Amino acid sequence: MKIELTSILVDDQEKALRFYTEVLGFQKKHDVPMGEARWLTVVSPESPDGVQLVLEPSGHPAAKPFKDALVADGIPFTAFVVDDVAAEHARLKDLGVQFTQEPVEMGPVVTAVFDDTCGNLIQIQNMA
Incomplete structure (x- = not known):
């Protein structure tokens, strides 16, 4: 599988x-x-x-309340791995992407969260 x-x-x-x-x-x-x-x-x-x-x-009908609840609580729908969160954050910000969480180190992981303009929060992450 x-x-x-x-x-x-x-x-x-x-x-x-x-x-x-x-x-x-x-x-x-x-x-x-x-x-x-x-x-x-x-x-x-x-x-x-x-x-x-x-x-x-x-x-x-269940999709909107589900997505709205995730966004209201600041919970990303999914996560994508990048080589360098700070560099990807800067690139995306230059393109006008709105972040709800700036890059943060959380132990061995660095994360940031942005709005995908389609009703979702998306996390980018990499191992520090």
């Missing part, structure tokens, strides 16, 4: 695709029309055949 797909609930798939590709630097892997929504995935350019992130529409 292995993980090939993981999902994030997004308010707007097109907006999410722009943010996750143009700002974060992921690459579009699949974009298949499925009625009102799309099967839309992105991958890391460092691992184009690796784990795909599904930009899943958050239309289910």
Whole structure:
């Protein structure tokens, strides 16, 4: 058993695709029309055949209260690993990304948290 797909609930798939590709630097892997929504995935350019992130529409009635509760409590929906949190934080801030947590050392891990503009907080992290 292995993980090939993981999902994030997004308010707007097109907006999410722009943010996750143009700002974060992921690459579009699949974009298949499925009625009102799309099967839309992105991958890391460092691992184009690796784990795909599904930009899943958050239309289910439970999605909004769930996402709102996570954001209200400052809890990231997911985390991405970067080589250098401080450098990635600076790069993303220069692109206008809003951070809810600046880089913080937590023992052997450095983390920062940003708003993905699609209803989620996302953590970036690396081992110190």
